[in-house]
Amino acid sequence: MAGRPKKDESKKKIREAIYFEPELLEWLRQEANFKKCTVSIIVNQLVEEKKRNLHS
Numbered sequence: 001m002a003g004r005p006k007k008d009e010s011k012k013k014i015r016e017a018i019y020f021e022p023e024l025l026e027w028l029r030q031e032a033n034f035k036k037c038t039v040s041i042i043v044n045q046l047v048e049e050k051k052r053n054l055h056s
Contacts, residue, residue: 018043028042028043
């Protein structure tokens with residue numbers, strides 16, 4: 001059957017559902033809208049910033 005070749009397992013993105021409180025989700029959406037990106041990008045930026053601060 002024709003179709004896309006399978007992705008190398010090491011290159012697959014990990015996708016996991018995260019459920020936020022409605023107020024937090026609304027804030028994340030507003031931030032994403034303001035920065036013209038996705039909620040996922042905002043969450044990733046916050047996590048990276050927190051990781052950097054923990055190791056400083």
